[in-house]
Amino acid sequence: MATLPGGLGEYLREQRKSAKLSIRQLAAVAGVSNPYLSQIERGLRKPSAEILQQLAKGLRISAEQLYMHAGILDERDDSSSEYATVVLADPHLSERQKSVLLDVYDSFRRENELTAGPESDTAAGAEPAEPK
Structure with a gap:
Protein backbone atom coordinates (compact mmCIF):
# COMPACT_ATOMS: atom_id res chain seq x y z
CA MET A 1 0.00 0.00 0.00
CA ALA A 70 -7.34 15.37 3.02
CA GLY A 71 -7.40 17.30 -0.25
CA ILE A 72 -11.20 17.24 -0.42
CA LEU A 73 -11.49 20.98 0.04
CA ASP A 74 -9.32 23.90 -1.05
CA GLU A 75 -8.96 26.98 1.11
CA ARG A 76 -11.98 29.10 0.31
CA ASP A 77 -13.66 32.27 1.45
CA ASP A 78 -16.28 32.03 4.20
CA SER A 79 -19.38 31.75 2.00
CA SER A 80 -18.00 28.97 -0.18
CA SER A 81 -16.52 27.07 2.76
CA GLU A 82 -19.91 27.06 4.49
CA TYR A 83 -21.47 25.63 1.34
CA ALA A 84 -18.73 23.02 1.03
CA THR A 85 -19.05 21.99 4.66
CA VAL A 86 -22.81 21.45 4.26
CA VAL A 87 -22.37 19.47 1.04
CA LEU A 88 -19.59 17.30 2.45
CA ALA A 89 -21.54 16.57 5.63
CA ASP A 90 -24.74 15.51 3.84
CA PRO A 91 -25.22 11.76 4.45
CA HIS A 92 -27.78 11.53 1.62
CA LEU A 93 -25.20 12.29 -1.09
CA SER A 94 -22.60 9.90 -2.47
CA GLU A 95 -18.92 10.92 -2.50
CA ARG A 96 -19.18 11.34 -6.28
CA GLN A 97 -22.24 13.60 -5.98
CA LYS A 98 -20.49 15.74 -3.36
CA SER A 99 -17.46 16.12 -5.58
CA VAL A 100 -19.56 17.08 -8.61
CA LEU A 101 -21.58 19.64 -6.62
CA LEU A 102 -18.42 21.30 -5.31
CA ASP A 103 -16.85 21.32 -8.79
CA VAL A 104 -19.96 22.93 -10.34
CA TYR A 105 -20.14 25.51 -7.54
CA ASP A 106 -16.45 26.41 -7.95
CA SER A 107 -16.86 26.59 -11.72
CA PHE A 108 -19.76 29.05 -11.44
CA ARG A 109 -17.87 31.19 -8.92
CA ARG A 110 -14.75 31.32 -11.13
CA GLU A 111 -16.86 32.15 -14.20
CA ASN A 112 -18.64 34.96 -12.35
CA GLU A 113 -15.38 36.36 -11.02
CA LEU A 114 -13.97 36.48 -14.55
CA THR A 115 -17.03 38.00 -16.22
CA ALA A 116 -18.03 40.40 -13.46
CA GLY A 117 -15.31 42.77 -12.38
CA PRO A 118 -15.01 43.84 -8.75
CA GLU A 119 -16.94 47.03 -9.57
CA SER A 120 -20.07 45.26 -10.84
CA ASP A 121 -23.30 44.83 -8.87
CA THR A 122 -23.31 41.04 -9.32
CA ALA A 123 -19.86 40.76 -7.77
CA ALA A 124 -21.18 42.63 -4.74
CA GLY A 125 -23.98 40.12 -4.35
CA ALA A 126 -26.84 42.07 -5.96
CA GLU A 127 -29.27 40.31 -8.24
CA PRO A 128 -28.71 40.94 -11.96
CA ALA A 129 -31.22 43.23 -13.62
CA GLU A 130 -34.15 41.69 -15.48
CA PRO A 131 -33.76 41.85 -19.27
CA LYS A 132 -36.02 44.41 -20.96
Whole structure:
Protein backbone atom coordinates (compact mmCIF):
# COMPACT_ATOMS: atom_id res chain seq x y z
CA MET A 1 0.00 0.00 0.00
CA ALA A 2 1.33 3.40 -0.94
CA THR A 3 1.20 6.34 1.44
CA LEU A 4 -1.33 8.96 0.39
CA PRO A 5 -0.06 12.53 -0.02
CA GLY A 6 -1.48 15.57 1.72
CA GLY A 7 -0.38 15.18 5.31
CA LEU A 8 -3.79 14.23 6.67
CA GLY A 9 -2.41 11.42 8.82
CA GLU A 10 0.25 13.54 10.42
CA TYR A 11 -2.20 16.39 11.03
CA LEU A 12 -4.76 13.97 12.49
CA ARG A 13 -2.14 12.43 14.81
CA GLU A 14 -1.05 15.89 16.00
CA GLN A 15 -4.65 16.88 16.70
CA ARG A 16 -5.33 13.61 18.52
CA LYS A 17 -2.25 14.04 20.69
CA SER A 18 -3.17 17.68 21.37
CA ALA A 19 -6.58 16.50 22.54
CA LYS A 20 -4.81 13.91 24.73
CA LEU A 21 -6.71 11.04 23.13
CA SER A 22 -5.42 7.57 22.37
CA ILE A 23 -6.14 5.95 19.02
CA ARG A 24 -8.63 3.70 20.81
CA GLN A 25 -10.45 6.65 22.39
CA LEU A 26 -10.74 8.62 19.15
CA ALA A 27 -11.74 5.53 17.19
CA ALA A 28 -14.52 4.82 19.69
CA VAL A 29 -15.81 8.40 19.59
CA ALA A 30 -15.69 8.49 15.77
CA GLY A 31 -17.24 5.05 15.37
CA VAL A 32 -14.33 3.49 13.47
CA SER A 33 -11.99 0.62 14.29
CA ASN A 34 -8.56 1.16 15.85
CA PRO A 35 -6.74 -0.42 12.89
CA TYR A 36 -8.65 1.77 10.41
CA LEU A 37 -7.78 4.95 12.32
CA SER A 38 -4.17 3.82 12.56
CA GLN A 39 -4.08 3.28 8.79
CA ILE A 40 -5.49 6.79 8.23
CA GLU A 41 -2.81 8.27 10.49
CA ARG A 42 -0.09 6.36 8.63
CA GLY A 43 -1.43 7.57 5.28
CA LEU A 44 -2.49 4.14 4.09
CA ARG A 45 -6.22 4.89 3.89
CA LYS A 46 -8.20 7.85 2.63
CA PRO A 47 -11.33 8.32 4.74
CA SER A 48 -14.65 9.57 3.40
CA ALA A 49 -15.98 13.02 4.22
CA GLU A 50 -18.39 11.43 6.71
CA ILE A 51 -15.55 9.71 8.61
CA LEU A 52 -13.56 12.95 8.61
CA GLN A 53 -16.57 14.75 10.05
CA GLN A 54 -16.88 12.14 12.82
CA LEU A 55 -13.15 12.43 13.58
CA ALA A 56 -13.41 16.24 13.68
CA LYS A 57 -16.31 16.01 16.09
CA GLY A 58 -14.33 13.63 18.31
CA LEU A 59 -11.34 15.98 18.23
CA ARG A 60 -13.53 19.07 18.66
CA ILE A 61 -12.00 20.74 15.64
CA SER A 62 -13.41 22.07 12.38
CA ALA A 63 -14.27 19.36 9.86
CA GLU A 64 -13.19 21.84 7.20
CA GLN A 65 -9.59 21.63 8.46
CA LEU A 66 -9.60 17.87 8.01
CA TYR A 67 -11.22 18.23 4.56
CA MET A 68 -8.42 20.60 3.50
CA HIS A 69 -5.68 18.30 4.80
CA ALA A 70 -7.34 15.37 3.02
CA GLY A 71 -7.40 17.30 -0.25
CA ILE A 72 -11.20 17.24 -0.42
CA LEU A 73 -11.49 20.98 0.04
CA ASP A 74 -9.32 23.90 -1.05
CA GLU A 75 -8.96 26.98 1.11
CA ARG A 76 -11.98 29.10 0.31
CA ASP A 77 -13.66 32.27 1.45
CA ASP A 78 -16.28 32.03 4.20
CA SER A 79 -19.38 31.75 2.00
CA SER A 80 -18.00 28.97 -0.18
CA SER A 81 -16.52 27.07 2.76
CA GLU A 82 -19.91 27.06 4.49
CA TYR A 83 -21.47 25.63 1.34
CA ALA A 84 -18.73 23.02 1.03
CA THR A 85 -19.05 21.99 4.66
CA VAL A 86 -22.81 21.45 4.26
CA VAL A 87 -22.37 19.47 1.04
CA LEU A 88 -19.59 17.30 2.45
CA ALA A 89 -21.54 16.57 5.63
CA ASP A 90 -24.74 15.51 3.84
CA PRO A 91 -25.22 11.76 4.45
CA HIS A 92 -27.78 11.53 1.62
CA LEU A 93 -25.20 12.29 -1.09
CA SER A 94 -22.60 9.90 -2.47
CA GLU A 95 -18.92 10.92 -2.50
CA ARG A 96 -19.18 11.34 -6.28
CA GLN A 97 -22.24 13.60 -5.98
CA LYS A 98 -20.49 15.74 -3.36
CA SER A 99 -17.46 16.12 -5.58
CA VAL A 100 -19.56 17.08 -8.61
CA LEU A 101 -21.58 19.64 -6.62
CA LEU A 102 -18.42 21.30 -5.31
CA ASP A 103 -16.85 21.32 -8.79
CA VAL A 104 -19.96 22.93 -10.34
CA TYR A 105 -20.14 25.51 -7.54
CA ASP A 106 -16.45 26.41 -7.95
CA SER A 107 -16.86 26.59 -11.72
CA PHE A 108 -19.76 29.05 -11.44
CA ARG A 109 -17.87 31.19 -8.92
CA ARG A 110 -14.75 31.32 -11.13
CA GLU A 111 -16.86 32.15 -14.20
CA ASN A 112 -18.64 34.96 -12.35
CA GLU A 113 -15.38 36.36 -11.02
CA LEU A 114 -13.97 36.48 -14.55
CA THR A 115 -17.03 38.00 -16.22
CA ALA A 116 -18.03 40.40 -13.46
CA GLY A 117 -15.31 42.77 -12.38
CA PRO A 118 -15.01 43.84 -8.75
CA GLU A 119 -16.94 47.03 -9.57
CA SER A 120 -20.07 45.26 -10.84
CA ASP A 121 -23.30 44.83 -8.87
CA THR A 122 -23.31 41.04 -9.32
CA ALA A 123 -19.86 40.76 -7.77
CA ALA A 124 -21.18 42.63 -4.74
CA GLY A 125 -23.98 40.12 -4.35
CA ALA A 126 -26.84 42.07 -5.96
CA GLU A 127 -29.27 40.31 -8.24
CA PRO A 128 -28.71 40.94 -11.96
CA ALA A 129 -31.22 43.23 -13.62
CA GLU A 130 -34.15 41.69 -15.48
CA PRO A 131 -33.76 41.85 -19.27
CA LYS A 132 -36.02 44.41 -20.96
